[in-house]
Amino acid sequence: MTLALGLLMAAVVIGVAGPAYLCIAVKPSVRPGLALVGWVTSMALMVVAALVAAVLLVAPHAYVLDGLIGMRHSCVNVIRASGEVAWGHVARSAGAAAVFGAAGWVAVVAARLSWHRRRWRREHLALLRAVCRCERSILWMDEDTPVAYSVGGRRGAIVATRGVARLRPRERDAILAHEHAHMRGRHHLLLLVADVMAKALPFVPLCRRAPGAIRVLVELAADAAAARLHGPGPVRAGLLAVVGHGTPSTALAMSRDAVEARLRWLADERVALGWLPARVGYALAAVLALTPALVSIAIVTLVVLVYCLGVRPA
Amino acid sequence: MRGLGELEAKVMDVLWSASEPLRVREVLERLHTPRPLAYTTVMTVLDNLHGKGWVRRERAGRAYEYTASETREEAGAKLLRDVLHSSGDAEQVLLHFARSATPEESDILRRALDRRGGRG
Secondary structure, rough: OHHHHHHHHHHHHHHHHHHHHOHHHHHHHOOHHHHHHHHHHHHHHHHHHHHHHHHHOOOOHHHHHHHHHOOOOHHHHHHHHHOOOHHHHHHHHHHHHHHHHHHHHHHHHHHHHHHHHHHHHHHHHHHHHHHHHEEEOOEEEEEOOEEEEEEEOOOOOOEEEEHOOOOOHHHHHHHHHHHHHHHHHHHHHHHHHHHHHHOOOOOOHHHHHHHHHHHHHHHHHHHHHHHHHHHHHHHHHHHHHHHHHHOOHHHHHHHHHHHHHHHHHHHHOOOOOOOOHHHHHHHHHHHHHHHHHHHHHHHHHHHHHHHHHHHOOO | OOOOOOOHHHHHHHHOOOOOOOHHHHHHHHOOOOOOHHHHHHHHHHHHHHHOEEEEEEEEEEEEEEEEEHHHHHHHHHHHHHHHHHHOHHHHHHEOOOOOOOOHHHHHHHHHHHHHHHHH
């Protein structure tokens, strides 16, 4: 019972307070990939914590697991073991039902959205493969406006126009490295997950704000990856070249604002490069994302202990 | 632009690569598919493409001759225009190198940069 309450509390804390502490990690001195791991881990953790809590709430003899945190013989379990109080049972079932219901809803939204996007992607790729030349696994389009983008998925592709091919080689390579980073990092999948969570559970702050944050972070992570390969200079030049050509009639023209910020970011980031091996950093980020959950469980344990001291017959 | 299926895209590729109008039999000969296709399959595909406005056809003797109704470059330009202008699906499925940002995203970036500025 204590563990179940602790996990529920953890899910609520992560869901509500998550955006606040995760946004602290979005700054030029922290590798954007780390913040990305933090966001994704936090969302996964929230889901897992809520699901495990729901199982513990309804499973018979689940109180045995409270032994893991030394709370097996706590008073809340004694009440449970020696004859049920009806409302307690109802409350536990309701809590579990709410969690399972939410999980089912997320699954439905995920199925719908991914099916919709997969169909769009398939049609778009078929068109691209007919219209473009494929060279070094990149689909080249005969267009003078420099445009580059990537389509995710198992048969995804990077698309670039002749305008990109005509840029200086270092700029062109930086732009393509940026798109390769999206593909390698499975950024399209992360975006899909964020969009699903936001669409299914918009009342949870962590879910509602995930798409915006993750969209920003994948761009920054891809910029950083390109800068590690080719240096920040060519990435900056590539960004400027692509945006400079954007005619006012295209959506590209609106990106100046964001590009301005990305340019400043690239200028700042050189300080942050390579003070920590990437793998260690990612593991650290995942562990840090765990902290709020552990703290929540500890607090609930403490509260239960205090409660039990209070109800113990004198 | 109305979408194309995979086979339709391959047929369009054949028509774009050809310099002259092609009959169904000629399209069939130039198609490289893992499994050999039936004549009627290709005929149906070409008929669909005609219905969607992708190809023009003219009667030559007893059969039709097909040509792409616009060049590969024109089709590419139109496709790109669709990608850049659409605010719905493309915006969500694709990752542009320099994509427009929503106000929320710009806000996250700006605040992050300010945070650094405030400290040093």
